[in-house]
Amino acid sequence: MDHRAHHMPNLSGTTADPHADHHHPTTASGGHDHGGMSMMHMTFYFGYENVELLFSGLVINTGGEMAGAFVAVFLLAMLYEGLKISRESLLRKSQVSIRYNSMPVPGPNGTTLMETHKTVGQQMISLPHMLQTFLHVIQVVLSYFLMLIFMTYNAYLCIAVAAGAGTGYFLFSWKKAVVVDITEHCH
Structure with a gap:
């Protein structure tokens, strides 16, 4: 040998x-x-024993702990949706400069049309942009936490993520106005 x-x-x-x-x-x-x-686990399962949640010290072992985790994950997903809508609203309120650019474009039958583009911006070094950056980081971290929770494949926790996201969207985005710019060619 x-x-x-x-x-x-x-x-x-x-x-x-x-x-x-x-x-x-x-x-x-x-x-x-x-x-x-x-x-x-590599498949979805319903269980509440020995379920690690994000950190090695955070282990679910009872039905009560799973119920508490369900509520916490549900609220986390709702918070994520609320944060997304709040950031959009804050961005609309904090826009400091609006510029319109018009240019002639050929139209039908030899006519000329004016195409107008609206550019909205803010200064890079400003309190609104710093706040947006901070909120963006929180939103990204929350989104990864929710993804990792879903990747436990625990059906209870996956339902909590989906139900929380749906409830958050329902509660926070109903006032969100969808503005359609008729001069926009790409959606």
Whole structure:
């Protein structure tokens, strides 16, 4: 037997040593530790035992904890939708410069039409833009948290994300006016 075979990596990334003890460490629940990583579900499931939520110390183990997590995730998804709508509203209120640019374009039968474009902007170094930037960072972090919660594949938590997002949209975006610019060619 070739002596190099004793130290060749196997599929788990450890070296194969025929003289090594082949017992695996177990967790308190009797399952395999797998190097400190818990097994991740790859399909949707309904359960409330041993569900890790975003952080290793935040583990759901009872129905009451799952109910609390459901409410918290629901509110987090609602907050995300409210933040999106609030940022849009704040942006509309804080726009400081509006510029109209008109240019002639050929029309039908040799006529000339005027096409007008509206440009709205604000200064980069301004309180409104700094606030928008800060709120954008919060919105991005919340969106990734919600994505990671959904990726637990826990059906209760996935329902909480979807229901919270739907409720938030229903509550916050009903006043959102959709303005259609008739001069706009691309939507």
